[in-house]
Every structure is written in C-alpha cells, then in structure tokens.
Amino acid sequence: MRRPGRAEERCNVNVQYRAQYLDLAGMQNLQMVSRPVDSADHPARGGRDVAVIGAGIVGAMTAGALLRDGHRVTLIEPGEPGGEQAASFGNGAWISPASVVPMSTPGLWKKLPGYLSDRSGPLVIRWRALPALLPWLLRFWWAGHSLPRVQATARALSALLRDAPERHLRAAAQTGAAGLVVQRGLLYLYPDRAAFEAEALSWRLRHDNGVLARELDGAALRAQVPDVEAHYGLGLLVAAGAHCLDPGAYVSALVRQAQAGGARLVPARALGFAFGPGPQGKRLVAVRTDAGDVACQRAIICAGIASAELARQAGDRIPLASERGYRVVWPDAPVRLSLPVMPSDGKMALTPTRGGLRVAGQVELAEVSAPPDWRRADLLTRFARQMFPALRAGPRPGLASAAPETCSAEGRAASAAAPASRWMGHRPSTPDGLPVIGPSAQHPDIVHAFGHGHVGLAAAPATAELVADLLAGRTPAIDPGPYRADRF
Ligand SMILES: Cc1cc2nc3c(=O)[nH]c(=O)nc-3n(C[C@H](O)[C@H](O)[C@H](O)COP(=O)(O)OP(=O)(O)OC[C@H]3O[C@@H](n4cnc5c(N)ncnc54)[C@H](O)[C@@H]3O)c2cc1C
Known part of the structure; x- marks a missing residue:
C-alpha cells in the first residue's frame, strides 16, 4: 500500500480534527474560516498550528517569536492591527527599563x-x-x-x-x-x-x-x-x-512582517475554544470566532482587556x-x-x-x-x-x-x-501589577500572555520570547513563576 506523503498526512490530521470537533460539538454545518492550517498559506516547517488571539503589541511580537521557532501561526484580530481599539495604539510610547x-x-x-x-x-x-x-x-x-x-x-x-x-x-x-x-x-x-x-x-x-x-x-x-x-x-x-x-504603526509593521513570514491574519473576534479528546484529557482543536472556527493545536490569549473573558472560557478566573x-x-x-x-x-x-x-x-x-x-x-x-x-x-x-x-x-x-x-x-x-504569562491551569494547550498594565509596550518582546520558550519546552531564559495564572 502506498504510504501517504507528508502533505497528505498533514491534511488527514486536519480532517480528523474537523471530524472530532464536529462529533463533539454536534454541529453539522460549522463553518471553518480557516482552511486547513497546513495549507499552502503556511510553509511546512514542522512546529505546531498556533492561534494568536489579538494583534496588539503583545500578539504581534508573540506571532513573530513563534514563527521564528517554526510554528504555523494564525493571528485572530477583529480590528486593524495597531488600530485605535488597542491600548498599543495610544500609549505613552516609553520603552523603559525603569518601569x-x-x-x-x-x-x-x-x-x-x-x-x-x-x-x-x-x-x-x-x-x-x-x-x-x-x-x-x-x-x-x-x-x-x-x-x-x-x-x-x-x-x-x-x-x-x-x-x-x-x-x-x-x-x-x-x-x-x-x-x-x-x-x-x-x-x-x-x-x-x-x-x-x-x-x-x-x-x-x-x-x-x-x-x-x-x-x-x-x-x-x-x-x-x-x-x-x-x-x-x-x-x-x-x-x-x-x-x-509611532506605536500604532510599529504594531502594524510587526504584523505585516509576521504575514510576510507566513502568518495568516483572520479578521475575526475570538469567542471561546473547542476541545477534543486527548491522551491526558481534552485537547484544544480550535478557537471559536464570530466568523467560524480556526483549527489549532495551541492558542495564545493576547487580547488585552478582553483577555479575562477568554481565560474564563479556558477555565481560569483572572482578575483583570x-x-x-x-x-x-x-x-x-x-x-x-x-x-x-x-x-x-x-x-x-x-x-x-x-x-x-x-x-x-x-x-x-x-x-x-x-x-x-x-x-x-x-x-x-x-x-x-x-x-x-x-x-x-x-x-x-x-x-x-x-x-x-x-x-x-x-x-x-x-x-x-x-x-x-x-x-x-x-x-x-492585574491587581499585583504583573502580567499573566504561561499555560492555562485547566487547559495547558491555551497559553496566557496578557495583563501587562502600564508596561505592555516595553515588556512585549520578553513576553513573546517567554511564550515561545514555553511552547518549545525549552528552559525559559526568564523564570515564568511570578506570572503564573494560578497565582490568583
Ligand atoms: C494612556 C496609556 C499610556 C501607556 N503608556 C505606556 C508606555 O509608555 N509604555 C508601555 O510599555 N506601556 C504603556 N501603556 C500600556 C500598554 O499600552 C499596554 O500594556 C499594551 O498596549 C497592552 O498590549 P496588548 O497587546 O496586551 O493589548 P492591546 O494593545 O489592547 O491589544 C489587544 C488586541 O486584541 C484584540 N482583541 C480584543 N478582543 C479580541 C477577541 N475576542 N478576539 C481577538 N482579538 C481581540 C483587540 O482588538 C486588540 O487589537 C500605556 C497604556 C495607556 C492606556
């Protein structure tokens, strides 16, 4: 029997995802806004299918760091990246080690x-x-x-x-x-x-x-x-x-660069998550959005002030x-x-x-x-x-x-x-002045990267690297302990 090629294997995996999700959700006509994420939009370089929710400075930087690690990245953002709906648009523009x-x-x-x-x-x-x-x-x-x-x-x-x-x-x-x-x-x-x-x-x-x-x-x-x-x-x-x-233009340039590096930008609002059975409980299969579902293996919540509701959907109560x-x-x-x-x-x-x-x-x-x-x-x-x-x-x-x-x-x-x-x-x-960076306590396939308060512009690159380290299973250069979601 002919063994399937790599591209075919990837395609089958996505068909399985889809079938599992449809089974679980019992929704026959679910619209997938995402073509299979391993399609021609994404260069096949190994890594995982990662959905980054929110394209403010934290999401834009995180997308870049994940692409460098060979992940296939989909950015989900309802507004203009770097647009005035984001805190990243109108901040004081300080990049201060003194903050x-x-x-x-x-x-x-x-x-x-x-x-x-x-x-x-x-x-x-x-x-x-x-x-x-x-x-x-x-x-x-x-x-x-x-x-x-x-x-x-x-x-x-x-x-x-x-x-x-x-x-x-x-x-x-x-x-x-x-x-x-x-x-x-x-x-x-x-x-x-x-x-x-x-x-x-x-x-x-x-x-x-x-x-x-x-x-x-x-x-x-x-x-x-x-x-x-x-x-x-x-x-x-x-x-x-x-x-x-120009903080807004900077975010927009970072997102354009991520797109040039293979990231896909989906103009949609994330609403929650869909899970399928996995070896150790449920595993993430998609981010649900107002324009359909985006299949993924990991999701990073970088939605600024809207992140607490998404974290709640992942089972974590974060005071934001x-x-x-x-x-x-x-x-x-x-x-x-x-x-x-x-x-x-x-x-x-x-x-x-x-x-x-x-x-x-x-x-x-x-x-x-x-x-x-x-x-x-x-x-x-x-x-x-x-x-x-x-x-x-x-x-x-x-x-x-x-x-x-x-x-x-x-x-x-x-x-x-x-x-x-x-x-x-x-x-x-957050009330303690520290961001939440790291896996959700309930669903480790979902990773938090939000809550940067007064220092989100300055802290975004280090946050992005920490998220990339955690996804890769590398020992992070920065101790993630203080930013854990379950500290609250
Ligand atoms: C007046 C002011 C001055 C500041 N000055 C500084 C400063 O000088 N230096 C500094 O470092 N920081 C400063 N900050 C803080 C900094 O701006 C923020 O911490 C930072 O912009 C947060 O970035 P973010 O990417 O987490 O969120 P945001 O920039 O808010 O981006 C979140 C993105 O997620 C999107 N989104 C929302 N909901 C969803 C959803 N359901 N699905 C998908 N996407 C969604 C939004 O449309 C948005 O684009 C300041 C903030 C303010 C308000």
Missing part, C-alpha cells in the same frame, strides 16, 4: 479617599464602578502592603523590562521600520530635591534592579529640556531608555481591570523636546513622536464599557500647558529643532493651539 515600580505600594490605602474625591488628580475611581471593583482593589492593596512584596514585584517586572530597549531596537530593525524605535534616554522631572526624595522608594527599587540614572540640574538640565517651565529644577536621566515614534488612560497629541507643538519626560507632579508621559507631542497618562478605574470622560484628557492638556509656557501662547514662529523628531519642525509656523486628537484606552491590569 519596575508597581502602582500599589505601602501606604496606598491612605490615599484612597483622595482618589475617590479629587476629580483632577492623576488617579480616580468612578463611584459607580466601585462595588464591582472592590475585590480587585483589595488584591491591589494587598499586593503593595509590604515592602518585600513590592520588591518581588519589581524584580519580576525587571526580568521583562531589563533589555526592553535593545529587544525593541532589534525587532524594529528586522521589520524594516528601524527608525520607529530610538534610544535617547528618558527623563524624570522634579521641582526640587524634596520632591525627588518623596519618591525614594521608587528609585531604590530601580537601583536594586540595575537601573542607572544620572542627576541633572542647572544648565545640564536646561540643555535637555530648554523649553520646560523653570519650576523644574532636577532631572533623573535614564540614558538606557528608549521610545517609539481596565486602568483607563488618556492621550492627547499636539502635531506642531512649539517646544524643543528630543527625549520623553515625566513630571513627578503630573505623572504623565510627554513624548516626542512622529505625530507630534504625545501626552499620555491618567488612571481612571471605571467599567470597560463606560464612555470616556474627556475631562481627563483636558487635564493632560492643562498640565502640559503648565509645563511648557510655549503651549499657552497663540501661534508662534517656528522654533529650531534639536533633532528630526522633536516636536517643532524648523521653519514651520508652530501652533500652540489645542491638541489635534484625543484618545482613551484600556490598560489591561
């Missing part, structure tokens, strides 16, 4: 009444959301109630962030979008030494995790930020820090809340700024990008579905105007640029008018 300080730190509970009453602060909790948020808030408080816990969180964040600038520079170079990531350092601004010392714990955590920072004051500080209000007298420069000049954030952009801001800055009294990122001066920040704990409260974007605008006197004035003659991507272009009549665009997005946040 190791969790939101929850000892003494936080004392500030809670202020967060509920001060509508103009950097963190607010909407009263209406409070009952549903209480369990998350209790865990959030507990995660930061003692110094050893906060130190452990900082160490676990550092493992993902330490090499973030280098990883992103490499990734951007490989996508043909090399110019989108630049390493010019990141600057934390303080009015004075007392304000800096009030953040002693943050800098101790950074120092303990190998983050190097240089103090700048006087002329050295003015040379970095010539247009910033004189009120700021001290800066801490993290020279290793990088930033992205939206820390909603806002962003405004001045296309022609008349300020010279060649590197991103963060003022201690405003807690927002002001980043020079391709599109102009991007101001991102605010934490608003509210229901995911609640409409944006644009007053929070207005607070960003107001604060940016306090920081940069030039933003308060009317149209001014163009100011010389210190570097090509600084905010004002030489010779152009720069405008201090209101920012041209505003945006609200969802930081997918």
Whole structure:
C-alpha cells in the first residue's frame, strides 16, 4: 500500500480534527474560516498550528517569536492591527527599563479617599464602578502592603523590562521600520530635591534592579529640556531608555512582517475554544470566532482587556481591570523636546513622536464599557500647558529643532493651539501589577500572555520570547513563576 506523503498526512490530521470537533460539538454545518492550517498559506516547517488571539503589541511580537521557532501561526484580530481599539495604539510610547515600580505600594490605602474625591488628580475611581471593583482593589492593596512584596514585584517586572530597549531596537530593525524605535534616554522631572526624595522608594527599587540614572540640574538640565517651565529644577536621566515614534504603526509593521513570514491574519473576534479528546484529557482543536472556527493545536490569549473573558472560557478566573488612560497629541507643538519626560507632579508621559507631542497618562478605574470622560484628557492638556509656557501662547514662529523628531519642525509656523486628537484606552491590569504569562491551569494547550498594565509596550518582546520558550519546552531564559495564572 502506498504510504501517504507528508502533505497528505498533514491534511488527514486536519480532517480528523474537523471530524472530532464536529462529533463533539454536534454541529453539522460549522463553518471553518480557516482552511486547513497546513495549507499552502503556511510553509511546512514542522512546529505546531498556533492561534494568536489579538494583534496588539503583545500578539504581534508573540506571532513573530513563534514563527521564528517554526510554528504555523494564525493571528485572530477583529480590528486593524495597531488600530485605535488597542491600548498599543495610544500609549505613552516609553520603552523603559525603569518601569519596575508597581502602582500599589505601602501606604496606598491612605490615599484612597483622595482618589475617590479629587476629580483632577492623576488617579480616580468612578463611584459607580466601585462595588464591582472592590475585590480587585483589595488584591491591589494587598499586593503593595509590604515592602518585600513590592520588591518581588519589581524584580519580576525587571526580568521583562531589563533589555526592553535593545529587544525593541532589534525587532524594529528586522521589520524594516528601524527608525520607529530610538534610544535617547528618558527623563524624570522634579521641582526640587524634596520632591525627588518623596519618591525614594521608587528609585531604590530601580537601583536594586540595575537601573542607572544620572542627576541633572542647572544648565545640564536646561540643555535637555530648554523649553520646560523653570519650576523644574532636577532631572533623573535614564540614558538606557528608549521610545517609539509611532506605536500604532510599529504594531502594524510587526504584523505585516509576521504575514510576510507566513502568518495568516483572520479578521475575526475570538469567542471561546473547542476541545477534543486527548491522551491526558481534552485537547484544544480550535478557537471559536464570530466568523467560524480556526483549527489549532495551541492558542495564545493576547487580547488585552478582553483577555479575562477568554481565560474564563479556558477555565481560569483572572482578575483583570481596565486602568483607563488618556492621550492627547499636539502635531506642531512649539517646544524643543528630543527625549520623553515625566513630571513627578503630573505623572504623565510627554513624548516626542512622529505625530507630534504625545501626552499620555491618567488612571481612571471605571467599567470597560463606560464612555470616556474627556475631562481627563483636558487635564493632560492643562498640565502640559503648565509645563511648557510655549503651549499657552497663540501661534508662534517656528522654533529650531534639536533633532528630526522633536516636536517643532524648523521653519514651520508652530501652533500652540489645542491638541489635534484625543484618545482613551484600556490598560489591561492585574491587581499585583504583573502580567499573566504561561499555560492555562485547566487547559495547558491555551497559553496566557496578557495583563501587562502600564508596561505592555516595553515588556512585549520578553513576553513573546517567554511564550515561545514555553511552547518549545525549552528552559525559559526568564523564570515564568511570578506570572503564573494560578497565582490568583
Ligand atoms: C494612556 C496609556 C499610556 C501607556 N503608556 C505606556 C508606555 O509608555 N509604555 C508601555 O510599555 N506601556 C504603556 N501603556 C500600556 C500598554 O499600552 C499596554 O500594556 C499594551 O498596549 C497592552 O498590549 P496588548 O497587546 O496586551 O493589548 P492591546 O494593545 O489592547 O491589544 C489587544 C488586541 O486584541 C484584540 N482583541 C480584543 N478582543 C479580541 C477577541 N475576542 N478576539 C481577538 N482579538 C481581540 C483587540 O482588538 C486588540 O487589537 C500605556 C497604556 C495607556 C492606556
């Protein structure tokens, strides 16, 4: 009897998948949006059929890492990759090894009444959301109630962030979008030494995790930020820090590169999973989507704020809340700024990008579905105007640029008018400030890669490598213990 060829074998496997799934589900007319995943769309290189759910920065990076390992990748994404539905579109664009300080730190509970009453602060909790948020808030408080816990969180964040600038520079170079990531350092601004010392714990955590920072004051500080209000007298420069000049375009370039490497992009929304019998219980056979089923052997959940519901479908209850954030952009801001800055009294990122001066920040704990409260974007605008006197004035003659991507272009009549665009997005946040990375406790064929809160852009490459290591059965370079799904 003639032995089937390799291609035929693969095809038979898919027919079996299909038959098993149809048997199990009892659905005779199930539409398969996916052709058999081993079809001509995917080069046959061994590896597994992996569905990556969500094409934000984490999904895009994960798809790339899995392709490098020879897996056949299908990206499932209902929106435009890197589009404004994703947190990855409108973030502060910081790629910071210094972002190791969790939101929850000892003494936080004392500030809670202020967060509920001060509508103009950097963190607010909407009263209406409070009952549903209480369990998350209790865990959030507990995660930061003692110094050893906060130190452990900082160490676990550092493992993902330490090499973030280098990883992103490499990734951007490989996508043909090399110019989108630049390493010019990141600057934390303080009015004075007392304000800096009030953040002693943050800098101790950074120092303990190998983050190097240089103090700048006087002329050295003015040379970095010539247009910033004189009120700021001290800066801490993290020279290793990088930033992205267009986070949305970067994600879209990464996805295009994944497609060029053989990944298939399915424009659909994942709804759940289909399982068939396997040697050790049930095994994954497909991701269910609103456009039919996508056959696969492994699925990676990278759906940002929508991930908790998908994790629930896989049997895991992960507390995930939206820390909603806002962003405004001045296309022609008349300020010279060649590197991103963060003022201690405003807690927002002001980043020079391709599109102009991007101001991102605010934490608003509210229901995911609640409409944006644009007053929070207005607070960003107001604060940016306090920081940069030039933003308060009317149209001014163009100011010389210190570097090509600084905010004002030489010779152009720069405008201090209101920012041209505003945006609200969802930081997918766990209460302990760490992402969930690793297999589902119930269904190990499903792997979580979400919950990156404030650091998803920076932590995406290390996350992707960790997922690839776990799928390959390699000893991961990063200890996955702190990110396990069953820690909750
Ligand atoms: C204002 C603000 C400022 C920030 N600043 C920074 C910063 O400076 N540096 C930093 O590192 N991080 C920052 N962050 C955090 C960072 O943006 C996020 O952690 C990160 O973008 C999360 O990436 P993600 O891929 O997990 O999710 P997302 O970018 O949200 O992508 C998830 C994708 O999944 C898709 N999806 C949703 N549901 C489904 C489904 N059912 N099926 C299939 N696909 C689905 C969505 O359409 C989306 O495209 C900031 C966030 C905000 C809001």
